[in-house]
Amino acid sequence: MPLLKGHSARARAGFAAAAVALFGLAPLALSDFRLGLLAKYLCTAMVAVGICLAWGRGGLLTLGQGVFFGLGGYAMAMHLKIADAGPGNLPDFMQLYGTATELPWWWRPFENPVFALAATVLLPMLVAALLGSFIFRRRVKGAYFAILSQALTAAFAIWLIGQQATTGGTNGLTDIQGFFGYDLNDPVNQRMVYFVIAAALLLLMALARQLIHSRYGELLVAVRDSEERVRFLGYDPANVKLVAYVVAAGMAGLAGALFVPAVGIISPAMIGIVPSIEFVIGAAVGGRASLAGAVLGAIGVAWAKTALSEEFPAAWTYFQGLLFIVALAFLPGGLASLVGMVRRRRASHASEEPSPALPVGEAA
Amino acid sequence: MTVILGQTFTGISIGAVLLLIALGLSLTFGQMNVINMAHGEFIMAGAYTTYVLQKSITSAGLSLLVALPVAFLVAGALGALLEWLLIRRLYLRPLDTLLVTWGVSLMLQQLARDIFGAPNVQTRAPDLLTGNITLIGGDDPLTVANSRLFILGLAIAAVVALSLTLRLTPLGRRIRGVVQNRDLAEVSGISTERVDRTAFFIGSGLAGIAGVALTLVGPIGPTMGTNIIIDAFLVIVVGGIGQLKGTVIVAFVLGVLQSVLEYSTTVSVAKVLVLVGIVAFLQWRPQGLYTLRTRSLV
Numbered sequence: 318m319p320l321l322k323g324h325s326a327r328a329r330a331g332f333a334a335a336a337v338a339l340f341g342l343a344p345l346a347l348s349d350f351r352l353g354l355l356a357k358y359l360c361t362a363m364v365a366v367g368i369c370l371a372w373g374r375g376g377l378l379t380l381g382q383g384v385f386f387g388l389g390g391y392a393m394a395m396h397l398k399i400a401d402a403g404p405g406n407l408p409d410f411m412q413l414y415g416t417a418t419e420l421p422w423w424w425r426p427f428e429n430p431v432f433a434l435a436a437t438v439l440l441p442m443l444v445a446a447l448l449g450s451f452i453f454r455r456r457v458k459g460a461y462f463a464i465l466s467q468a469l470t471a472a473f474a475i476w477l478i479g480q481q482a483t484t485g486g487t488n489g490l491t492d493i494q495g496f497f498g499y500d501l502n503d504p505v506n507q508r509m510v511y512f513v514i515a516a517a518l519l520l521l522m523a524l525a526r527q528l529i530h531s532r533y534g535e536l537l538v539a540v541r542d543s544e545e546r547v548r549f550l551g552y553d554p555a556n557v558k559l560v561a562y563v564v565a566a567g568m569a570g571l572a573g574a575l576f577v578p579a580v581g582i583i584s585p586a587m588i589g590i591v592p593s594i595e596f597v598i599g600a601a602v603g604g605r606a607s608l609a610g611a612v613l614g615a616i617g618v619a620w621a622k623t624a625l626s627e628e629f630p631a632a633w634t635y636f637q638g639l640l641f642i643v644a645l646a647f648l649p650g651g652l653a654s655l656v657g658m659v660r661r662r663r664a665s666h667a668s669e670e671p672s673p674a675l676p677v678g679e680a681a
Numbered sequence: 682m683t684v685i686l687g688q689t690f691t692g693i694s695i696g697a698v699l700l701l702i703a704l705g706l707s708l709t710f711g712q713m714n715v716i717n718m719a720h721g722e723f724i725m726a727g728a729y730t731t732y733v734l735q736k737s738i739t740s741a742g743l744s745l746l747v748a749l750p751v752a753f754l755v756a757g758a759l760g761a762l763l764e765w766l767l768i769r770r771l772y773l774r775p776l777d778t779l780l781v782t783w784g785v786s787l788m789l790q791q792l793a794r795d796i797f798g799a800p801n802v803q804t805r806a807p808d809l810l811t812g813n814i815t816l817i818g819g820d821d822p823l824t825v826a827n828s829r830l831f832i833l834g835l836a837i838a839a840v841v842a843l844s845l846t847l848r849l850t851p852l853g854r855r856i857r858g859v860v861q862n863r864d865l866a867e868v869s870g871i872s873t874e875r876v877d878r879t880a881f882f883i884g885s886g887l888a889g890i891a892g893v894a895l896t897l898v899g900p901i902g903p904t905m906g907t908n909i910i911i912d913a914f915l916v917i918v919v920g921g922i923g924q925l926k927g928t929v930i931v932a933f934v935l936g937v938l939q940s941v942l943e944y945s946t947t948v949s950v951a952k953v954l955v956l957v958g959i960v961a962f963l964q965w966r967p968q969g970l971y972t973l974r975t976r977s978l979v
Contacts, residue, residue, distance in 0.1 A: 376776075378776045378779070378780075448960070451960055451964055452960070452963070455963060455964050455967040456967055457963055457967050459775065459776060460710075460714075460716050460775055460776060460779065461918050461963075463716070463776060463779055464716075464911070464914045464915065464918055465918070465959075465960065465963075467911055467914075468911050468914075468915055468956055468959070469956065471911055471952075472952050472953045472956045473953075475948075475949045475952050475953070476949050476950070476952070476953050478949065479947055479948065479949025479950065480949075590907070590911070594780075594783055597780065598780075601780060631791055631794070631795060634787055634788070634790070634791040635787075635788055635791055637784070637787055638784040638785065638786075638787035638788035638791070639784065639788070640784070641780055641781060641783060641784025641787070642767065642781050642784040642785065645771075645777045645780050645781045645784070646767050646770055646771060646777070646781050649774070649777060
């Protein structure tokens with residue numbers, strides 16, 4: 318794997334362990350149903366990789382990852398709906414409402430599989446680039462940025478719901494049958510989708526690691542901790558932030574795209590304000606600045622949600638709220654910082670050494 | 682012509698609701714740099730207070746009058762408790778206050794669901810506020826709901842009360858002192874902790890008042906706070922953080938804009954257009970309509 322060149326032995330061992338767990342242990346140990354759930358959690362983890370980069374490293378609290386997840390998801394789902402309907406036919410929900418007699422113009426490009434696939438990643442990146450360049454150039458940051466990204470999510474979800482005839486409205490795009498010629502009802506193909514998702518997650522983690530440990534990664538942390546100093550050194554902090562934001566958007570887009578064949582549906586309820594914040598919880602609980610922490614946190618929280626919310630929906634909400642409060646008020650580095658603390662104590666070094674993973678100067 | 686006037690007035694009344702909600706936020710977010718996502722749930726607390734009071738006080742008018750101070754105290758107490766339990770640990774990390782208070786808001790919503798049930802409930806408006814008042818008679822009349830006028834009056838009263846408190850009272854001077862220079866205020870003998878808690882009490886109490894007002898125009902439910910809180914945050918961001926004047930102007934402008942756009946397009950498109958307008962506006966004035974002039978770099 319050329320991507321892993323230059324990584325430490327520990328990181329390589331970590332990747333190897335993750336690969337063995339994802340490709341070897343999980344498919345052997347889990348039933349088809351559980352494996353399908355894991356595929357769903359891994360999609361959340363992919364979003365968390367981007368959040369780790371943008372928020373944990375760059376200090377950009379993006380509460381709008383749902384938009385990018387949704388753009389990727391809808392791009393994929395639109396193509397799969399067209400493919401399901403077959404040439405010349407309209408997707409089922411459009412026939413049902415009878416409002417459209419032919420494909421809307423903005424659906425047409427998604428007939429082409431190459432365009433649709435590229436759009437799942439490039440469309441979110443384009444939107445992020447446009448929005449980010451506006452916002453960051455004018456030095457809108459901190460809380461302003463968080464609130465704007467949240468408002469964007471709300472507006473996007475509301476817009477989708479309003480376009481009943483062409484986007485399926487509140488229902489979203491449902492009942493997706495095929496995935497590039499493979500029947501999704503077949504468990505074998507569901508496993509294939511799982512493997513694609515697992516591979517994508519590992520790829521994104523390697524990519525993020527590469528970025529974090531590059532010169533750019535250093536700059537990103539520097540911008541987070543003291544934007545003005547970076548500006549005085551001759552860099553443009555806006556560009557540094559923009560890259561992290563755009564990459565995170567692309568990752569969320571890919572996650573959304575792969576979520577569609579794994580679950581068979583995409584709807585506004587999966588990309589609104591609440592899910593957008595839920596993407597952040599996992600990363601926060603696991604450790605926003607630690608790649609492994611963010612990914613494991615995202616998987617853990619998503620798993621806890623399924624496990625708890627089915628039996629005790631009320632208890633889950635209380636628990637979710639508590640998770641947020643405890644993780645952020647009392648353990649801002651997330652669970653990952655516990656590992657660091659234990660390691661430092663074991664090494665019995667002076668414990669004054671500050672954890673490099675903690676964002677320091679987030680004051681707006 | 683009356684259509685335009687009617688839409689404008691609808692916009693003004695949307696603006697009045699926004700203003701009532703944003704007013705408390707402008708104190709806690711603007712002055713103290715705390716992004717309180719649970720503010721929406723304090724609004725909900727105010728609304729449910731009205732609902733509970735109406736169960737014991739049968740006269741709708743009297744219960745509304747009693748609800749205003751009681752909701753202020755209930756929501757204010759919740760806010761002071763939140764400040765004491767969590768927020769005072771987070772004053773240096775404003776972004777984390779956003780997420781922590783979101784956790785609080787989730788729990789409060791669930792609490793409301795467990796106590797009052799998930800379906801929305803409704804209160805009766807007093808007879809005086811149920812009718813319409815005709816502003817322009819004739820063939821093409823312009824009528825305005827009394828309850829909307831009442832909310833407008835309430836919003837104006839709240840703004841006046843808050844700005845007088847900040848300007849004229851010793852407490853207001855202390856709050857402004859802490860906002861401008863926390864360390865200097867502390868060495869001057871002001872207990873910044875106590876000022877913080879009092880300011881949070883007032884800001885949250887204003888949310889309670891907004892909750893009472895909302896019972897006049899819509900149903901009361903566990904999620905009523907979430908839907909409206911983001912609009913209120915946008916009002917503050919566009920108006921300029923901590924700028925009462927900006928908050929007032931922007932609340933009404935956004936209300937009218939929303940209402941006029943809704944008339945010419947659809948609700949969802951109007952929302953998107955308003956947001957695009959806000960992003961464009963922030964290109965022009967990134968710090969909002971009014972800003973505190975400082976020599977700091979950011």
